[in-house]
Amino acid sequence: MGTEVELGQILQDLENTNTLEELSNVAEQLRGILQVEHLTYHWVDGAGDQYGYTTYSDAWDERYRDKNYHRIDPVILGCFQRFHPVDWKSLDWSSRIAKSFLEDARNHGVGNQGYSIPIRGPNGQFALFTVNHSCDDRTWQRFISTFGRDLILVAHFINRKALEFEEDRQPDSKRNLSPREIDAITLLALGYSRAQVAHSLSISEHTLRVYIESARSKLGAHNTTHAIATALSRGLIVV
Amino acid sequence: MGTEVELGQILQDLENTNTLEELSNVAEQLRGILQVEHLTYHWVDGAGDQYGYTTYSDAWDERYRDKNYHRIDPVILGCFQRFHPVDWKSLDWSSRIAKSFLEDARNHGVGNQGYSIPIRGPNGQFALFTVNHSCDDRTWQRFISTFGRDLILVAHFINRKALEFEEDRQPDSKRNLSPREIDAITLLALGYSRAQVAHSLSISEHTLRVYIESARSKLGAHNTTHAIATALSRGLIVV
DNA sequence: TTTCTACTCCCCAAAAATGGCGGGGGAGGA
DNA sequence: TCCTCCCCCGCCATTTTTGGGGAGTAGAAA
Numbered sequence: 001m002g003t004e005v006e007l008g009q010i011l012q013d014l015e016n017t018n019t020l021e022e023l024s025n026v027a028e029q030l031r032g033i034l035q036v037e038h039l040t041y042h043w044v045d046g047a048g049d050q051y052g053y054t055t056y057s058d059a060w061d062e063r064y065r066d067k068n069y070h071r072i073d074p075v076i077l078g079c080f081q082r083f084h085p086v087d088w089k090s091l092d093w094s095s096r097i098a099k100s101f102l103e104d105a106r107n108h109g110v111g112n113q114g115y116s117i118p119i120r121g122p123n124g125q126f127a128l129f130t131v132n133h134s135c136d137d138r139t140w141q142r143f144i145s146t147f148g149r150d151l152i153l154v155a156h157f158i159n160r161k162a163l164e165f166e167e168d169r170q171p172d173s174k175r176n177l178s179p180r181e182i183d184a185i186t187l188l189a190l191g192y193s194r195a196q197v198a199h200s201l202s203i204s205e206h207t208l209r210v211y212i213e214s215a216r217s218k219l220g221a222h223n224t225t226h227a228i229a230t231a232l233s234r235g236l237i238v239v
Numbered sequence: 240m241g242t243e244v245e246l247g248q249i250l251q252d253l254e255n256t257n258t259l260e261e262l263s264n265v266a267e268q269l270r271g272i273l274q275v276e277h278l279t280y281h282w283v284d285g286a287g288d289q290y291g292y293t294t295y296s297d298a299w300d301e302r303y304r305d306k307n308y309h310r311i312d313p314v315i316l317g318c319f320q321r322f323h324p325v326d327w328k329s330l331d332w333s334s335r336i337a338k339s340f341l342e343d344a345r346n347h348g349v350g351n352q353g354y355s356i357p358i359r360g361p362n363g364q365f366a367l368f369t370v371n372h373s374c375d376d377r378t379w380q381r382f383i384s385t386f387g388r389d390l391i392l393v394a395h396f397i398n399r400k401a402l403e404f405e406e407d408r409q410p411d412s413k414r415n416l417s418p419r420e421i422d423a424i425t426l427l428a429l430g431y432s433r434a435q436v437a438h439s440l441s442i443s444e445h446t447l448r449v450y451i452e453s454a455r456s457k458l459g460a461h462n463t464t465h466a467i468a469t470a471l472s473r474g475l476i477v478v
Numbered sequence: 479t480t481t482c483t484a485c486t487c488c489c490c491a492a493a494a495a496t497g498g499c500g501g502g503g504g505a506g507g508a
Numbered sequence: 509t510c511c512t513c514c515c516c517c518g519c520c521a522t523t524t525t526t527g528g529g530g531a532g533t534a535g536a537a538a
Contacts, residue, residue, distance in 0.1 A: 011388065071418065080474070083360040084399050096536080120359035121322040124477045149250065149392055156391055160323050178514060191465030194495070207516050209496085214514095223524095224495075225464050226430030229478050232471045235319040238283070238365075239472050417484055433525070446486050448526085453484095462494095463525075 006033050007150045014157040020053075023161055027053050030154065034147060037111050038132035041158050043125070044070055044080075051162070052127070060108035074098050079118035079128055085152065087144065088114035089137070113140040115148075117155040121163050123233045129155035177236055181215040184208055186237045189228045245272050246389045253396040259292075262400055266292050269393065273386060276350050277371035280397050282364070282405075283309060283319075290401070291366070299347035313337050318357040318367055324391065326383065327353035328376070352379040354387075356394040360402050363472035368394035416475055420454040423447055425476045428467045 010033065013026045031039050043051040054061055063069075070076050078091045093102055106112070111134035119127045131151060133140065177185075180201070187197040194212075198205040212224055219234075221227035231237045249272065252265045270278050282290040293300055302308070309315050317330045332341055345351070350373035358366045370390060372379065416424075419440070426436040433451075437444040451463055458473075460466035470476045 081361050083364075083402050118361075120474075122320050122357075124363070124471065124474060125322075126474070126477065152395055153388055153391060163322050180515070188464055189468035191461035191468075193462070193493095203515090204517055206518065210516080213496090222430035223432070225427055225467055228464055229428035229430075229467055229471060232468060233478050235316075238319070239468050419485070432523095442485085443487055445488060449486080450484095452526090 003033060007147075007154075011153060011157050014154070014161060017161055020165065023158070024053055027158075031055065034131065034143075036131050036133040036143075038130075040130040040132065041127065041155075041162065042130065043127045043162060044076060051166075053158075056132075057109050060105070060110065063104070063108065069101060072097050072101055074101075075114065075116050075130070076128065079116050080126065082118060085115060085117040085148065087140075088116065111135075113137075115140075115144055115151065117151055119155050119159045121159060122235060125163065127159050127162065129158060177215055177218060177231070178211075181211045181218070182231075182237055184211040185215050185224075185228055185231055186239065188212070188224060189232065189237060189239045242272060246393075250392060250396050253393070253400060256400055259404065262397070263292055266397075270294065273370065273382075275370050275372040275382075277369075279369040279371065280366065280394075280401065281369065282366045282401060283315060290405070292397075295371075296348050299344070299349065302343070302347065308340060311336050311340055313340075314353065314355050314369070315367065318355050319365065321357060324354060324356040324387065326379075327355070350374075352376075354379075354383055354390065356390055358394050358398045360398060361474060363474045364402065366398050366401065368397060416454055416457060416470070417450075420450045420457070421470075421476055423450040424454050424463075424467055424470050425478065427451070427463065428471065428476060428478045 010026060010030050013029070014023070017023045017026060027039055027041070038055045040054040040056065041052045042054065064073075074091045074093055075086070075088060079086050093099060111132045113135055114130055114132045116128050116130040119129060121127070129151070131147075133143070135143075183201055184197060187200060188194070192200065194205055194208055198208040201208065212227070215221075215231070216224065216227040219227045219230045221230050228237075232239065249265060249269050252268070253262070256262045256265060266278055266280070277294045279293040279295065280291045281293065303312075313330045313332055314325070314327060318325050332338060350371045352374055353369055353371045355367050355369040358368060360366070368390070370386075372382070374382075422440055423436060426439060427433075431439065433444055433447055437447040440447065451466070454460075454470070455463065455466040458466045458469045460469050467476075471478070
């Protein structure tokens with residue numbers, strides 16, 4: 001069967017995509033190949049800002065946002081703690097809120113079978129690529145074992161594009177931190193007080209302050225905590 | 240050619256792996272199939288703790304740790320900021336320390352061509368899967384375009400196993416943060432003062448303190464900054 | 479039902495961090 | 509050469525954060 005070839009082409013197309021529309025088109029083709037009801041790429045962002053592509057109904061999409069469902073959706077919660085793709089059946093739907101959420105989803109046209117792939121990028125980026133369908137368990141099982149690996153690659157390539165688009169939108173201005181500044185904020189991030197850090201770096205507490213201040217101004221941070229958070233999410237330090 | 244089939248088998252074998260030795264064996268098979276000099280899977284952990292599989296010489300492995308090279312290695316630094324796999328040539332080797340690091344690496348048997356795939360897991364986990372070889376640029380280019388996608392999958396599967404093994408070693412002691420706690424530390428991470436956060440959450444500053452304290456104790460953090468850094472690197476909050 | 483967790487509010491005093499001022503020496507690039 | 513960046517040190521006063529107490533609600537789980 002030519003499915004393999006077609007999927008290879010999909011990945012190729014994804015690589016050559018330059019706009020959101022093109023990406024949607026490719027996604028639509030993919031849906032045709034996989035023969036599933038719904039495809040969703042969903043960039044989850046602490047703030048609740050979301051960005052992506054979905055074939056769910058607008059009503060459901062809107063309701064999801066309005067109700068802040070990303071806070072209780074077992075798919076999101078589960079995927080957030082895992083690395084491997086997740087079959088919805090393996091999640092915990094026992095709590096009351098999860099059940100009412102599920103019912104709500106069904107009523108808005110979400111199919112009974114789902115497979116979600118968590119994807120993580122730099123700076124704590126987190127996204128989900130989900131395939132959704134209505135069918136019996138055995139059929140679904142067969143679908144997963146046939147396409148599971150390909151879906152991982154698709155998820156990877158879609159996310160790559162999403163990150164590219166996002167990057168275009170926010171150009172960053174970063175000066176580099178000096179080694180001492182990095183030492184300083186790294187130790188602070190590890191929970192040491194300024195006194196301890198100064199001692200551990202064998203410098204006066206005042207000198208330490210100079211480093212922290214200068215790191216803070218380089219990072220455009222309001223306070224030390226902000227500087228640490230910024231440095232961490234920009235990948236300038238690692239803890 | 241049967242390379243496709245063989246790689247499929249490698250993925251299968253990876254899934255069935257249950258010990259580190261088995262994993263090493265599969266990696267060795269993979270190295271045979273790809274015909275490259277070195278393969279490395281490298282779990283990067285700010286503290287310098289490292290865990291993985293490598294075919295580099297013990298001398299280099301040790302030297303790398305001793306010198307804290309993970310702090311200056313452009314491969315690590317570069318991959319940490321990116322999502323897509325990285326050809327070493329596309330990195331910035333211009334700084335002095337990078338050059339001396341590179342020379343040191345060469346002297347310890349590291350090949351001139353490299354391709355590294357960043358992988359991220361839950362709780363801020365970060366790892367690299369690297370293929371290293373000595374050859375000219377054109378040959379390498381051909382290698383990458385032939386195996387690039389497969390390598391992504393391999394990296395994914397290896398990391399999946401590494402996470403499984405790790406999980407067995409450290410039974411987790413993590414309670415989840417409550418929504419309010421997450422709100423609180425997220426806003427703090429964004430640089431707001433306690434007064435501002437309290438106002439923005441419409442609660443008293445005292446209540447806010449309760450959240451911060453309880454988040455801190457749940458995270459086992461020494462102070463607020465530490466709590467924020469911990470929450471960030473565990474992926475509990477995003478800024 | 480009882481128990482547990484999440485959420486909300488209050489006071490006080492000590493410790494820590496910040497904001498502002500000043501100073502010096504050295505290494506490297508334009 | 510000059511200029512910039514990195515490295516190091518001191519004192520002042522103010523603001524912010526922290527570490528101890530305390531108490532009451534509601535809703536979910538057991």
